[in-house]
Amino acid sequence: xxxxxxxxxxxxxxxxxxxxxxxxxxxxxxxxxxxxxxxxxxxxxxxxxxxxxxxxxxxxxxxxxxxxxxxxxxxxxxxxxxxxxxxxxxxxxxxxxxxxxxxxxxxxxxxxxxxxxxxxxxxxxxxxxxxxxxxxxxxxxxxxxxxxxxxxxxxxxxxxxxxxxxxxxxxxxxxxxxxxxxxxxxxxxxxxxxxxxxxxxxxxxxxxxxxxxxxxxxxxxxxxxxxxxxxxxxxxxxxxxxxxxxxxxxxxxxxxxxxxxxxxxxxxxxxxxxxxxxxxxxxxxxxxxxxxxxxxxxxxxxxxxxxxxxxxxxxxxxxxxxx
Amino acid sequence: xxxxxxxxxxxxxxxxxxxxxxxxxxxxxxxxxxxxxxxxxxxxxxxxxxxxxxxxxxxxxxxxxxxxxxxxxxxxxxxxxxxxxxxxxxxxxxxxxxxxxxxxxxxxxxxxxxxxxxxxxxxxxxxxxxxxxxxxxxxxxxxxxxxxxxxxxxxxxxxxxxxxxxxxxxxxxxxxxxxxxxxxxxxxxxxxxxxxxxxxxxxxxxxxxxxxxxxxxxxxxxxxxxxxxxxxxxxxxxxxxxxxxxxxxxxxxxxxxxxxxxxxxxxxxxxxxxxxxxxxxxxxxxxxxxxxxxxxxxxxxxxxxxxxxxxxxxxxxxxxxxx
Numbered sequence: 001x002x003x004x005x006x007x008x009x010x011x012x013x014x015x016x017x018x019x020x021x022x023x024x025x026x027x028x029x030x031x032x033x034x035x036x037x038x039x040x041x042x043x044x045x046x047x048x049x050x051x052x053x054x055x056x057x058x059x060x061x062x063x064x065x066x067x068x069x070x071x072x073x074x075x076x077x078x079x080x081x082x083x084x085x086x087x088x089x090x091x092x093x094x095x096x097x098x099x100x101x102x103x104x105x106x107x108x109x110x111x112x113x114x115x116x117x118x119x120x121x122x123x124x125x126x127x128x129x130x131x132x133x134x135x136x137x138x139x140x141x142x143x144x145x146x147x148x149x150x151x152x153x154x155x156x157x158x159x160x161x162x163x164x165x166x167x168x169x170x171x172x173x174x175x176x177x178x179x180x181x182x183x184x185x186x187x188x189x190x191x192x193x194x195x196x197x198x199x200x201x202x203x204x205x206x207x208x209x210x211x212x213x214x215x216x217x218x219x220x221x222x223x224x225x226x227x228x229x230x231x232x233x234x235x236x237x238x239x240x241x242x243x244x245x246x247x248x249x250x251x252x253x254x255x256x257x258x259x260x261x262x263x264x265x266x267x268x269x270x271x272x273x274x275x276x277x278x279x280x281x282x283x284x285x286x287x288x289x290x291x292x293x294x295x296x297x298x299x300x301x302x303x304x305x306x307x308x309x310x311x312x313x314x315x316x317x318x319x320x321x322x323x
Numbered sequence: 324x325x326x327x328x329x330x331x332x333x334x335x336x337x338x339x340x341x342x343x344x345x346x347x348x349x350x351x352x353x354x355x356x357x358x359x360x361x362x363x364x365x366x367x368x369x370x371x372x373x374x375x376x377x378x379x380x381x382x383x384x385x386x387x388x389x390x391x392x393x394x395x396x397x398x399x400x401x402x403x404x405x406x407x408x409x410x411x412x413x414x415x416x417x418x419x420x421x422x423x424x425x426x427x428x429x430x431x432x433x434x435x436x437x438x439x440x441x442x443x444x445x446x447x448x449x450x451x452x453x454x455x456x457x458x459x460x461x462x463x464x465x466x467x468x469x470x471x472x473x474x475x476x477x478x479x480x481x482x483x484x485x486x487x488x489x490x491x492x493x494x495x496x497x498x499x500x501x502x503x504x505x506x507x508x509x510x511x512x513x514x515x516x517x518x519x520x521x522x523x524x525x526x527x528x529x530x531x532x533x534x535x536x537x538x539x540x541x542x543x544x545x546x547x548x549x550x551x552x553x554x555x556x557x558x559x560x561x562x563x564x565x566x567x568x569x570x571x572x573x574x575x576x577x578x579x580x581x582x583x584x585x586x587x588x589x590x591x592x593x594x595x596x597x598x599x600x601x602x603x604x605x606x607x608x609x610x611x612x613x614x615x616x617x618x619x620x621x622x623x624x625x626x627x628x629x630x631x632x633x634x635x636x637x638x639x640x641x642x643x644x645x646x
Contacts, residue, residue, distance in 0.1 A: 108539070109537055109539060109540045110536060110537040110540070110613065111537055111540065129465060129467070130453070130465060130539065131464055131465045131467060131468050137539075139539065139540060139543060140539035140540065141454055141492065141538050141539025141540075141542075141610035141611075142452060142453060142454045142465025142466065142467060142491075142492055142539075142610065143465065143467050144452070144454055144465060144466050144467060144491070144492040144493060144498050144501060144502075144611070145454050145492040145494070145498070145538050145539065145609070145610040145611040145613070145614065146538075146539055146610070147497075148495065148497045148498065148614055149536075149537070149538060149611075149613040149614050152614065153536075168465075168467070169464065169465055169467040169468040170467060171468070172471065174470075174471045174504055174505045174506055175467050175468070175471065175505065177504035177639070177643075178467060178501035178502070178504040178505045179467075179501070180504075180639045180642070180643075181497055181500035181501040181503075181504050181635050181636065181639055182497045182498065182501045183497055213433060213472075213476075214432050214433040214434055214472070215464050215468050215469075215472060216431070216432060216453065216460075216462065216463035216464025216465075216468065216469055217432045217433070217434065217462060217463065217464075219464075220462060286468070287464035287465065287468040287469070288464075288467070288468040288472075290433065290468070290472040291468065291471055291472050291475065309643070310643045312504050313504065313636075313639050313640045313642075313643040314640055314643065316500070316503045316504055316636050316640070317636045317637055317639070317640030319503070319636075320500075320503075320632070320633045320636040320637065
């Protein structure tokens with residue numbers, strides 16, 4: 001997927017998550033894919049994709065070791081136990097890659113943006129709004145307020161040159177154009193790519209994404225899915241936005257965690273049938289999920305989003321010039 | 324305030340809220356202001372402002388009676404007990420104003436948008452995202468996802484000609500341009516006008532708005548303020564976004580409602596000193612509050628927002644044309 005995105009002119013990240021034991025093999029696979037269809041203009045010594053980490057759960061030494069053989073063009077740091085843990089991560093990856101791996105850091109508040117900008121001088125700040133799918137801050141603003149406030153605060157602190165990439169609720173051209181208007185240099189999309197041909201997810205999960213409408217009403221930020229899945233190591237200020245299902249409502253209505261877990265494990269046995277509105281398996285997705293209606297290739301998605309964003313920008317500019 | 328906004332080329336709403344006993348007098352006052360400084364091009368028989376209602380708590384007969392003498396250019400319906408209550412409201416105000424009062428209806432989900440569009444044929448749909456200050460849906464998406472999904476769903480249902488106005492988290496030019504990119508015909512701002520010279524709010528409240536930064540972290544959607552203030556008639560799916568203060572944290576940490584109310588009432592005696600981070604009085608505000616740093620006149624705000632939005636639109640369009 002990450003390579004397909006790169007080949008379509010985007011920039012894709014491999015999700016290492018918290019478990020980096022398989023990372024070396026994954027990076028070799030990516031290298032093979034890239035060698036088969038090289039990407040124009042990219043440094044042959046650097047793998048033209050990024051690697052994303054949930055830093056709280058990752059062993060730095062293992063991660064660095066995995067990225068020694070194949071140097072990724074970027075890393076994406078997210079959710080450290082404490083912000084200051086990123087100082088060591090940032091400096092070590094810069095040393096080990098001789099500065100060839102760019103450091104992206106994802107934040108969700110103005111305070112975190114200022115702190116990591118000061119202590120880590122990231123190459124990119126990913127600004128994640130509350131509409132994002134999967135993990136993010138329990139408490140935060142949508143991108144419409146967050147991105148401009150982060151931009152202004154960085155400018156005021158004389159760090160306004162760090163590019164900001166918007167995340168959270170962006171699944172198509174209109175959202176992309178909107179984020180550029182807010183001051184972003186670009187956008188990242190997660191939920192949209194769940195419905196891509198290259199997505200390495202269960203069919204049941206993908207069907208859930210395609211089925212779901214009214215994203216604000218059909219998803220919510222919750223800890224329930226972490227509890228059922230046993231992914232409970234996340235720092236306290238994070239939870240995850242997922243599509244509401246029977247697991248969620250049962251927890252909401254007071255069913256015991258033990259019983260809910262038992263039913264979750266039963267649903268696991270059903271495979272793809274375990275997902276759905278009346279299902280129990282987790283489908284993390286952002287509130288933009290209602291706009292995702294069709295599986296397309298990563299290439300098609302990127303072309304469509306870019307084309308539509310340009311169209312929107314030209315249209316509103318024309319409308320504006322008439323005012 | 325509503326008249327000042329109209330005179331600056333915007334369109335202002337008088338907040339009738341739930342108590343319409345004083346509405347007739349308020350509308351007369353507005354009429355006097357308009358007569359002193361007439362607004363060019365407006366129908367002399369129609370008051371060039373709107374009136375906003377929290378429909379769940381308003382007696383329709385009293386409201387209609389108040390709007391008979393001075394016919395407002397628009398009404399804004401919000402939070403009925405049931406959506407179908409708006410059918411009677413819409414038809415009666417149209418009859419009583421001979422169609423001169425336009426009907427704006429605020430919604431926060433795709434389902435509600437489709438339902439009220441079908442049953443009421445509103446002149447305008449106000450699409451409220453989760454970043455909005457004050458009351459809104461407990462569960463909903465930010466404007467970045469909500470507006471495009473509402474627009475697409477209306478189009479699919481052949482009701483795509485209803486203008487959509489974006490609300491929630493918009494306090495300045497970037498947010499305005501962003502919402503136009505999302506497909507809105509315009510935006511409404513509440514929080515920004517709390518820090519206007521014309522705002523009829525306590526100085527303590529206004530100071531709180533000016534002081535607050537990091538809007539996603541410093542505000543939250545909650546029922547606590549309604550409980551303390553006794554405004555508990557809101558339908559269950561609504562709560563309000565306000566600046567976090569001691570009342571909020573005490574409730575969060577388990578203080579009894581009785582004790583919290585007692586402290587709230589004590590704070591009421593302090594007047595403006597009762598607000599603030601360590602204060603207890605309610606400051607409803609959207610997550611864009613961190614971008615509001617200065618009190619300006621309604622005229623200055625409107626000019627600035629419009630100017631900045633146009634600048635942003637022209638800038639991103641130029642950047643886009645180079646891609």
